[in-house]
Amino acid sequence: MMRAVPRCGDRALGWARRRGFTLLELLIVVSLMAVVAGTLSLAVRDPQATALEREAERLAALLESARVESRASGVGVRWVPTEQGFRFVGLPDGLALPTHWLHEGLRAEVYGAGGLTLGPDPLIGAQRVTLFLEDRRLTVATDGLQAFAIVP
Missing domain, CATH: 3.55.40.10 (minor pseudopilin epsh domain)
Structure with missing residues (x-):
């Protein structure tokens, strides 16, 4: 029985996906930071x-x-x-x-x-x-x- 051998390019691509963040995760973090910054600016009045x-x-x-x-x-x-x-x-x-x-x-x-x-x-x-x-x-x-x- 033959085993499928992963190619070098596939292995590198899979590793990069597991190591980084998705675009959706980045958008969620940025939007949460915007909400926190807006709340702080309203809370800290002159x-x-x-x-x-x-x-x-x-x-x-x-x-x-x-x-x-x-x-x-x-x-x-x-x-x-x-x-x-x-x-x-x-x-x-x-x-x-x-x-x-x-x-x-x-x-x-x-x-x-x-x-x-x-x-x-x-x-x-x-x-x-x-x-x-x-x-x-x-x-x-x-x-x-x-x-x-x-x-x-």
């Missing part, structure tokens, strides 16, 4: 951007609180930025809202005026304030009907 976003959310909530209080009491209320932070002018004495930023170095600029008018009228007109922290900025605005919110 602390300045995070601080600015928190301050903007806080300011929007404070402005809405003062707006509701102004409408409930029938007294005109204004929000005015200061060098140390900000202040609410016209609020009743019993209501004490914060007057400072949580993050040092933050400043605010009201578009087109020295402050925001928060009431007592239900329609207050479109207003916006831009917060600056180092080289970043974020705007909080209302169209006069809807609540103050962060705008792109």
Whole structure:
């Protein structure tokens, strides 16, 4: 009985296949690395951007609180930025809202005026304030009907 003798080229080709990776295996590894890199880039946020976003959310909530209080009491209320932070002018004495930023170095600029008018009228007109922290900025605005919110 004759035995099939492997040829030299077949043996080398079979050995190379067992030693290397298939294209499918390489594609799976590359796609997993891309998913991990994308997740890490989202998880590691810039602390300045995070601080600015928190301050903007806080300011929007404070402005809405003062707006509701102004409408409930029938007294005109204004929000005015200061060098140390900000202040609410016209609020009743019993209501004490914060007057400072949580993050040092933050400043605010009201578009087109020295402050925001928060009431007592239900329609207050479109207003916006831009917060600056180092080289970043974020705007909080209302169209006069809807609540103050962060705008792109």
